[in-house]
Amino acid sequence: MQFVNDDMDELFRKAAEDYPLHTKTNDWDKVLEKMKQEESSAANRKKGHAKWLLLLLPLFFICNRFTYVDHDAAVIPNAGGKSAEKRDDGRPQHIMASPNNELAKTGNNRSVGANGDIAGTPIEANTYKANNALTENKYIERKKTRSMPDIAIDDYSSPAATPKPAGDHASAFAIPDVAGADDNSLTKTEISTEPESKETSEEKAPMPPDTPAKQKVSDKTQGKKAKTNINKKGTYAGIIIGPDFSAVRSSKSKGVGYSTGLIAGYNFSNTISLETGIYLDRKRYATNGKNFSIAKFNWPAHTNLLSISGYCDMIEIPLTVRFKQKTGKSAQVFAAAGASSYLMKKEDYQYTTERYGLYYSGNKSYKNSSTHLLPVIHFSAGYERALGRIGNIRIEPYLKLPVDRVGIGNMSLKSKGVYIGMTRSIR
Amino acid sequence: MQDLQAIVEGCINHNAKCQKQFYEHFYGYALKVTFRYIYRYDKATDVVNDGFVKIFKNFHRFEYKNVADLEKMVMGWIRRILVNTAIDDLRKNQMLPEIGDLSEQEWNLQDKTGGADNALLYKELIVQLKKLPPSYRAVFNMYVIDGFTHLEIAKQLDISVGTSKSNLSKAREHLKKIVNKEFRQPEVCNL
Numbered sequence: 001m002q003f004v005n006d007d008m009d010e011l012f013r014k015a016a017e018d019y020p021l022h023t024k025t026n027d028w029d030k031v032l033e034k035m036k037q038e039e040s041s042a043a044n045r046k047k048g049h050a051k052w053l054l055l056l057l058p059l060f061f062i063c064n065r066f067t068y069v070d071h072d073a074a075v076i077p078n079a080g081g082k083s084a085e086k087r088d089d090g091r092p093q094h095i096m097a098s099p100n101n102e103l104a105k106t107g108n109n110r111s112v113g114a115n116g117d118i119a120g121t122p123i124e125a126n127t128y129k130a131n132n133a134l135t136e137n138k139y140i141e142r143k144k145t146r147s148m149p150d151i152a153i154d155d156y157s158s159p160a161a162t163p164k165p166a167g168d169h170a171s172a173f174a175i176p177d178v179a180g181a182d183d184n185s186l187t188k189t190e191i192s193t194e195p196e197s198k199e200t201s202e203e204k205a206p207m208p209p210d211t212p213a214k215q216k217v218s219d220k221t222q223g224k225k226a227k228t229n230i231n232k233k234g235t236y237a238g239i240i241i242g243p244d245f246s247a248v249r250s251s252k253s254k255g256v257g258y259s260t261g262l263i264a265g266y267n268f269s270n271t272i273s274l275e276t277g278i279y280l281d282r283k284r285y286a287t288n289g290k291n292f293s294i295a296k297f298n299w300p301a302h303t304n305l306l307s308i309s310g311y312c313d314m315i316e317i318p319l320t321v322r323f324k325q326k327t328g329k330s331a332q333v334f335a336a337a338g339a340s341s342y343l344m345k346k347e348d349y350q351y352t353t354e355r356y357g358l359y360y361s362g363n364k365s366y367k368n369s370s371t372h373l374l375p376v377i378h379f380s381a382g383y384e385r386a387l388g389r390i391g392n393i394r395i396e397p398y399l400k401l402p403v404d405r406v407g408i409g410n411m412s413l414k415s416k417g418v419y420i421g422m423t424r425s426i427r
Numbered sequence: 428m429q430d431l432q433a434i435v436e437g438c439i440n441h442n443a444k445c446q447k448q449f450y451e452h453f454y455g456y457a458l459k460v461t462f463r464y465i466y467r468y469d470k471a472t473d474v475v476n477d478g479f480v481k482i483f484k485n486f487h488r489f490e491y492k493n494v495a496d497l498e499k500m501v502m503g504w505i506r507r508i509l510v511n512t513a514i515d516d517l518r519k520n521q522m523l524p525e526i527g528d529l530s531e532q533e534w535n536l537q538d539k540t541g542g543a544d545n546a547l548l549y550k551e552l553i554v555q556l557k558k559l560p561p562s563y564r565a566v567f568n569m570y571v572i573d574g575f576t577h578l579e580i581a582k583q584l585d586i587s588v589g590t591s592k593s594n595l596s597k598a599r600e601h602l603k604k605i606v607n608k609e610f611r612q613p614e615v616c617n618l
Contacts (some may be wrong), residue, residue, distance in 0.1 A: 008603060009571045012556065015549035016572045021462055022535040023455035025472050028447050034480045288492060298578060306500070307490050350488055352500055359496065359503035360574050 230330055230386040231270045238263050238391065238423030246283035246415040254286035254309050259316070259417060267425075271324050275336075279316040283415060285309070292409040297364070303355045310349035310363075312407060317341045318378065330386035339374040340400065347408050366408050375404035380419070391424030432494055435501065438486045446483050453505055454479075460506050463568050464513035466525035466557055468533040471513075478505075478512040510573055514565060514583055522561040529554060555605045562586075563598035570595050 244257035261279030268274070286309030294305050320338030327333055347366045352359060382396030400415040407413065434452075437445025457475045465471040482505060491500050534550055556564060565584060569575040570591075575583070577591045584591070 008599065008606060012552060012567075012602075013572055014545075015552040015556075016459070016463060016568075018545065019459065019549040019553045020535045020546045021455075021459050022533055023458050025458070026451055026454040027472075027476070028450055031450060031476050031479050031483075032443075034476060035483060038480060038484065286490065298576065300574075300576065307492060309488070309490060352490070352503065354496075355574065357499075358574065359499040361500075361504040361507040362575075362579065363507075 230326070230332055230384065230392055231267050231273075231324060232425040233267050233269065234425060235264065235266050236392075236423045236425045237265075238421055240277070240279070240396075240419045240421035242396075242417050242419040244281060244283055244415055244417040246285045246413055248285050248287035248411045248413055249291040251285065251287040251291060253284070255284035255311070257282040257284045257311065257417075259419065261316070263421065263423065265320075265322070265423070270326065273322045273324065275318070275320045275322055275338075277318055279318065281314050281316050282311055283314070283413065284311045285411075285413065287411070292411060294409070296408050299353070300355065303353050306352045306354055306359075308349050308351040308409070310347065312344055312348070313346040315343040315345060317343070319374075320378070320380075324384075332384050333382070334384060334394075334396075335379075335381045336396070336398075337377070337379050339377045339403075341374050342372045342376070342406055344369045344371070344407055349409075369408045370406065372404060372406045375406050376400045376402050376413070376415070382419075391422050394419070394421045394423070396421065431497055431501070435486075435489070435491070435497065438483060439489070441483070441486075450479055453502070456502060457505055457509050460509045460573075461513050462533075463553065463556060463572065464510065464565060465516060466529075466561075467527070468530065470516070474513050474516050475509065477516075478509040481512060482508050506573060510569065510575075511583070514569075517561050517565060518584070520561075522565075524560050529557065551609065552606070555602060555609070559598055559601060563594050563601065566591055566594040567598035567602070 239261070240263055241260040242258070244259045245253040246257060247253045259279050259281045261277055263275055263277035265273050265275030286307065288307050289305030292305060292308050294303070318338055318340040320336045322334050322336040324332050324334040345368060347369050348363070349365070350361070350363045352361050354360075378398055378400040380396045380398035382394055384392050384394040386392050396419040398415075398417060398419060402412040402414055405412055434445045434448050438449050454475065457478060458471060461475050461478065462468065462471045465474050485508075489501070489504055491497050556567065559567065562584070566580055569580045569583070570577065577588045577595075580586075580591045581588045586594075
């Protein structure tokens, strides 16, 4: 045997491949047992996570409580004739005229006024009497057909009458026969009634006497019950979340990533708005060596990349113009276009390489690898709906196409996915 | 053994039968890789089994394009996982040197893989490699035999690149001395 001292490395490589080791000690049962132990410990970890999620349940109920809107709350006007607001839909309240501009209260503590709304418009007493009789009759007729609330109308025949709970007066609800009454005699002070099924169904059941607390809530609701306007002019902010499917060039998507973040925008009008935000993205992808540059990998010469897969965590800053079209009172469709900047925070890869006929697998991770200004353009379209005080909810499928290469591997990265978002106007 | 591609696909789908076949087929190769890092044979078999558990758990991440190169790619992938598992075990023991001699029962000098002439030589080379301090042994194995770069070694062993190069240099020096001392053949003068 002759040794070549200057080629010791090669000698050890050959020795490593062919050294005579006793290898008949495989024990599949041991491996199987270890795999089962791993599975059971993983299952226990998941259960632990689920327990922590239960702690979020009270938060859900609290949020639900404070965002609940009491649609049954009565419109309580201010005493003293101040004009009270109408219902949200602009229809006047079912009220009775009260004399001397005094706002009489219904059995449900509803204050009433004249002119079909709760503005305290003064009326003459005699006119009141005449109108009241006819109005009562009309009310009863409408009540029979449309299930109007049990307001103790007879109590309002006298200016000095005070209201009583509706239930108490059901039997005393005696309307004089006013057959032959001429509708023309009704003045403008007649209660205008345009009941709709929605309204009557709301008032069908007699309301319990309001407690002071409930009245307060009703006051607040009345005072702050804003109209549902999906495109309030001005700034808005919100959050988005959704799955992301990314791919490099013509490669297929590998796994599901995600995108979540904050958005802020400005509604210029009902049709156009400008939006930006800051998203935290995780994009997963895989490709072969042709679509991924290894120039920055510091590998030995003649290393060929065969395949690579992994993910990148990035901060995305989009800039988007949205074009909107209302489809209903509180809904709209929109189309959007824009571009995004990427700040690559972490790239993690598993790869397979070949060098001189030997195959290697490995993994590499890079932090803060690169920043790219507007390397993708994106297009999206979606549907948005207003949810009252909560804000607007939107669903937005999107497509992002590369105009520049990104990442440590200089990839042409395209993405598609869906954003689900909530926004709220801020002024 | 069944077609390797079918076995690999079965392992990706967590088929127990395919996993067993895979394990039995590549166990010898895996043990040879691990035994270069782990001094004791029984410990090495434990590390191999741990490595296979990791392999089966992450088989869905294994990708191959060319079926013709599948076996080489699988072996490269197994090698990487087992080296990582062996290094984790060494680091758990804080790279402390092991004591005790290696048993002759661990060797199979009947193995004709590399030719009978070289079997003994290769065995002795590996024995000398295993006698290096764990930190030198790990760096030599990773760089010379398993193709890691100094950067990767430094990250894996949590040392600096400079320390990795220094350990490699010391390992080479040490092995060269032993190889020259143990295996140098006297020159024969041809008359």
